[in-house]
Amino acid sequence: MKKLFSVFLLAIVIFANAQEKETANRFFYELTFKPKKDSAKLDKVITILDITDKNRSIYQDYTIIAQDSIMKIEFEAMKKSGMMKDLSKSMKSPKISARIYKFYPTMKIQYVDKITSGFTPSNIGYNEDLKLKWNILSDKQKIGEYNAQKATTEFGGRKWTAWFSSDIPFQDGPYKFSGLPGLIVKIEDDKKDYSWVLQGNKKINDYTEFSYVENFMNLKGGKVNELSREKFEKTYSDFKKDPFATIRPMMTQDMLSKSIPGMDGTIGDMMKKQEKAYKDFFNANDNPIEPPYEKIKVGNVEKVGQAK
Numbered sequence: 001m002k003k004l005f006s007v008f009l010l011a012i013v014i015f016a017n018a019q020e021k022e023t024a025n026r027f028f029y030e031l032t033f034k035p036k037k038d039s040a041k042l043d044k045v046i047t048i049l050d051i052t053d054k055n056r057s058i059y060q061d062y063t064i065i066a067q068d069s070i071m072k073i074e075f076e077a078m079k080k081s082g083m084m085k086d087l088s089k090s091m092k093s094p095k096i097s098a099r100i101y102k103f104y105p106t107m108k109i110q111y112v113d114k115i116t117s118g119f120t121p122s123n124i125g126y127n128e129d130l131k132l133k134w135n136i137l138s139d140k141q142k143i144g145e146y147n148a149q150k151a152t153t154e155f156g157g158r159k160w161t162a163w164f165s166s167d168i169p170f171q172d173g174p175y176k177f178s179g180l181p182g183l184i185v186k187i188e189d190d191k192k193d194y195s196w197v198l199q200g201n202k203k204i205n206d207y208t209e210f211s212y213v214e215n216f217m218n219l220k221g222g223k224v225n226e227l228s229r230e231k232f233e234k235t236y237s238d239f240k241k242d243p244f245a246t247i248r249p250m251m252t253q254d255m256l257s258k259s260i261p262g263m264d265g266t267i268g269d270m271m272k273k274q275e276k277a278y279k280d281f282f283n284a285n286d287n288p289i290e291p292p293y294e295k296i297k298v299g300n301v302e303k304v305g306q307a308k
Helices: 002-020 068-081 211-214 229-241 267-283
Strands: 024-033 043-052 058-060 100-102 108-117 120-128 136-144 146-155 158-165 183-189 192-202
Touching: 043 192, 068 211, 108 229, 120 229, 136 158, 146 183
Parallel strands: none
Antiparallel strands: 024 043, 024 192, 043 058, 058 100, 100 108, 108 120, 136 146, 146 158, 158 183, 183 192
């Protein structure tokens, strides 16, 4: 009887865990963007929009997640040997650090980024109830393999042209864009500083928005500290100016001079290297999608012209 009861409990646990699994439709967008205002040079990165069965979507840079299989091998080797290894030489860095969550059906937005609090990564974010005013036009064309229709809007001080496909039944899109009767398959501003084009999609059966590295090293940042938009930007701006402001007071000279097994240099050397990486990342882009404290005008969807 005791054994039967144990089997019954195990079955409940397995069933509960199975029920908690999240699945997602992952849409791959190639983002072509102009990171520097005073340069004509364009950069490219693959980003992803994951629309899950838990009534939410997550938009983020795909760079780190794309390296999951390689990182898993590297981390398992470090775990087995008990020796650290500097993976910065072999690991590509993301070009976008934020994640953007949209919650269905209201499409309320949560913009989340990481800072450090002491030695611990911390998530900060702000919420936004954004309703873009779309002009849906009669123009149609093929974007890749998708039948698409044209729409325009203004957002973040920019004029945007989008192409959406009603063949894909999600009123969503990359970054903060949503609200059209179909998935956005292409969108760009009139200066072509930012342009997203859908490249493909696949089904994820056991979904997490975090990379293998984040899960393995517990770098997910914990619960989001929700701030006002202004407070968020002030906090993140302070972090950009001095990424190790909260860590530096904790470090003694003795700690900084200690070497790290399996890695070149001391803890102090690694901090300097990481600080430079932060600064390089932040200085790489002075042409954001939205200016600070942007007040976005909202409105209802408006149809213009007749679909043919």
